[in-house]
Amino acid sequence: MANVKIDNVVKRYGAVQVMHGVNVDIEHGEFVVLVGPSGCGKSTLLRMLAGLEEISDGTISIGDKVVNGVSPKDRDISMVFQSYALYPHKTVAENIGFPLKMAKRPKAEIDEKVTRAAKILDLAHLLDRFPKQLSGGQRQRVAMGRAIVRDPQVFLFDEPLSNLDAKLRVTMRVEIKELHQRLKTTIVYVTHDQIEAMTMADKIVVMRDGRVEQIGAPLDLYDRPGNVFVAGFIGSPSMNFLRGKIASADGAKQFASDSGLRLPLPDTGAPDGAEVIYGIRPEHIGVSADGTAGGVPVNVVVVEPTGSETQIFAKAGGDVIDAIVKDRIRAAPGSQIHFVIDPANVHLFDAKTEQRI
Amino acid sequence: MHSNRLGWLLLAPTMIILFFFGVVPFFYVIWVSFHQWNPFAANPNMVFNWASNYRQVVFDAQLMASLGVTFAFVFFAVVSELILGYLLAQAFMKDFPGKAFFRTIHTLPLIMAPIIVGSIWKLMTTPSIGIIPSLVQSWFGLDLNIGQSALAAFTVTVVMDIWHWTPLVTLSLIAALVSLPPDPFEQAQIDGANKRQIFWHITLPMIAPAVVATVFIRLMDALRTVDEVLMLTGGGPGSATRYIGVHIFKEVFPRTNYGYGSAISVVVLYMTIVICWLLYVGLIAPRNTKKG
Numbered sequence: 001m002a003n004v005k006i007d008n009v010v011k012r013y014g015a016v017q018v019m020h021g022v023n024v025d026i027e028h029g030e031f032v033v034l035v036g037p038s039g040c041g042k043s044t045l046l047r048m049l050a051g052l053e054e055i056s057d058g059t060i061s062i063g064d065k066v067v068n069g070v071s072p073k074d075r076d077i078s079m080v081f082q083s084y085a086l087y088p089h090k091t092v093a094e095n096i097g098f099p100l101k102m103a104k105r106p107k108a109e110i111d112e113k114v115t116r117a118a119k120i121l122d123l124a125h126l127l128d129r130f131p132k133q134l135s136g137g138q139r140q141r142v143a144m145g146r147a148i149v150r151d152p153q154v155f156l157f158d159e160p161l162s163n164l165d166a167k168l169r170v171t172m173r174v175e176i177k178e179l180h181q182r183l184k185t186t187i188v189y190v191t192h193d194q195i196e197a198m199t200m201a202d203k204i205v206v207m208r209d210g211r212v213e214q215i216g217a218p219l220d221l222y223d224r225p226g227n228v229f230v231a232g233f234i235g236s237p238s239m240n241f242l243r244g245k246i247a248s249a250d251g252a253k254q255f256a257s258d259s260g261l262r263l264p265l266p267d268t269g270a271p272d273g274a275e276v277i278y279g280i281r282p283e284h285i286g287v288s289a290d291g292t293a294g295g296v297p298v299n300v301v302v303v304e305p306t307g308s309e310t311q312i313f314a315k316a317g318g319d320v321i322d323a324i325v326k327d328r329i330r331a332a333p334g335s336q337i338h339f340v341i342d343p344a345n346v347h348l349f350d351a352k353t354e355q356r357i
Numbered sequence: 358m359h360s361n362r363l364g365w366l367l368l369a370p371t372m373i374i375l376f377f378f379g380v381v382p383f384f385y386v387i388w389v390s391f392h393q394w395n396p397f398a399a400n401p402n403m404v405f406n407w408a409s410n411y412r413q414v415v416f417d418a419q420l421m422a423s424l425g426v427t428f429a430f431v432f433f434a435v436v437s438e439l440i441l442g443y444l445l446a447q448a449f450m451k452d453f454p455g456k457a458f459f460r461t462i463h464t465l466p467l468i469m470a471p472i473i474v475g476s477i478w479k480l481m482t483t484p485s486i487g488i489i490p491s492l493v494q495s496w497f498g499l500d501l502n503i504g505q506s507a508l509a510a511f512t513v514t515v516v517m518d519i520w521h522w523t524p525l526v527t528l529s530l531i532a533a534l535v536s537l538p539p540d541p542f543e544q545a546q547i548d549g550a551n552k553r554q555i556f557w558h559i560t561l562p563m564i565a566p567a568v569v570a571t572v573f574i575r576l577m578d579a580l581r582t583v584d585e586v587l588m589l590t591g592g593g594p595g596s597a598t599r600y601i602g603v604h605i606f607k608e609v610f611p612r613t614n615y616g617y618g619s620a621i622s623v624v625v626l627y628m629t630i631v632i633c634w635l636l637y638v639g640l641i642a643p644r645n646t647k648k649g
Binding site for chain 1: 538540541543544545546547548549550551554558559562563565
């Protein structure tokens with residue numbers, strides 16, 4: 001177990017710079033998720049941690065040791081690849097025991113540790129099988145078994161669940177989290193799936209275009225996204241954004257969208273006329289059928305009932321806003337309903353810098 | 358039904374050609390091998406003589422000597438080609454300036470007819486005019502004369518075979534290496550394997566099917582080498598390079614001993630099949646049964 005320090009790391013491919021001074025501090029035993037859209041550099045950063053990519057500038061330390069020039073085999077890390085990277089010609093037992101065999105551990109010790117790992121991961125009955133005889137979920141578990149046998153300082157996971165079907169992904173998510181709670185080893189986990197990030201992480205690092213956009217605990221990122229990108233990326237379905245200005249009416253501040261909507265505002269220091277982006281999450285919008293509770297009149301475009309909740313896409317002025325409510329709303333497309341917004345749930349961003357106000 | 362008949366119709370030309378050029382000569386050789394047949398002997402007709410040609414095979418001291426040098430030749434040639442071919446394939450996996458050029462150049466020997474290869478090497482090894490004896494003389498102070506030294510002749514035939522056929526090994530191993538997924542190799546680095554361990558535990562097992570197939574091809578080819586060696590040394594000096602193919606050639610053509618030559622051919626074919634079968638049983642079958 002160890003802490004990891006990524007200090008001002010830069011990556012260049014020839015003249016093209018793809019990583020622009022990334023700083024991340026990972027505490028010992030922490031579960032950190034690197035998340036971002038494809039091409040944001042999260043996998044590159046993980047591969048730099050693993051030693052599979054060189055670092056053009058800056059330092060990476062594992063424990064107290066700077067590992068910039070250290071080869072992967074000497075970093076004392078384990079990695080689970082998206083493809084699982086199992087050795088196709090080796091049995092499950094040989095796959096799991098491979099790191100120990102390379103470390104020239106005695107055979108009795110290898111057998112014992114493989115058996116223990118297989119037991120933890122429910123693979124005991126599959127030890128003699130070959131990878132091609134396993135299902136996706138079983139392969140995934142073998143890859144994890146191979147990662148845990150050697151008791152590394154840091155686990156690295158590179159989108160380990162993205163090849164699994166939706167149901168299995170949820171199961172494995174729980175298993176990985178449980179494994180972390182049991183082993184308490186530092187984990188760095190890469191994903192493009194913000195749900196995975198939210199549910200598993202102690203700390204999320206949101207990346208875009210080779211830069212860190214925000215670092216924080218999952219709920220902090222959800223409650224106080226630092227900019228429009230993070231606000232839109234974290235949370236599903238994504239936050240509604242409206243462009244407009246701050247205006248005063250009846251002595252209270254309001255938001256006036258470019259399309260003519262008037263929406264309630266929280267207390268901010270933003271002056272009248274300031275150009276802002278107004279963000280409200282779909283799940284923070286209430287629906288009132290007749291408008292008795294106030295609210296903004298909108299025209300229903302599409303209603304998507306999923307059983308537990310109902311998602312409503314509605315047009316207000318020129319903007320389409322979506323809302324999610326627990327009630328079962330029956331609203332015909334084209335009919336008018338009212339969206340109720342609590343100012344406390346509104347996020348305001350500067351229109352130019354896209355930073356939170 | 359219709360498409361089935363069309364299929365046979367389309368296959369027919371190939372099958373007819375294969376039948377006349379493959380199946381018929383094969384059975385004809387077996388047929389001839391049971392006869393005494395020498396068109397220039399007192400009785401030029403084919404005379405059925407049961408298995409006496411095969412009996413003669415067993416007591417043919419020259420044949421046994423030929424088999425001995427053939428196995429030595431095949432062993433040294435194929436093993437060297439494998440090692441050299443693998444190293445070249447690995448070199449061609451990396452990027453370096455002029456890679457495409459060198460890759461093309463290095464396959465040139467492959468497209469040469471063996472008889473041409475034999476002539477070229479004969480020119481290069483002829484004492485006093487050849488470049489090879491001259492270089493060997495100036496580098497090592499040795500007098501290389503393949504017309505006199507059995508060891509020199511044997512070595513030169515092996516080197517010639519390596520020169521001719523290593524590119525085939527390289528090409529098939531490049532194909533195997535290119536198709537390997539990169540992830541297990543990165544995984545192996547992370548799992549703590551050094552380069553040597555990665556080769557033995559990951560690379561070699563993963564390209565093993567291609568290696569075995571290449572060994573099969575090279576083994577069968579090397580066992581029936583004739584024209585290059587005939588051209589270069591004529592099987593000499595003495596019978597130092599009278600490999601089995603050369604031996605059969607000399608029995609069948611200069612000595613027109615058709616029946617006996619056919620019998621040796623059948624025996625050699627049988628041995629080739631047995632060797633390949635042993636290789637298959639030893640190398641491929643266990644992997645297949647293990648994988649179920």
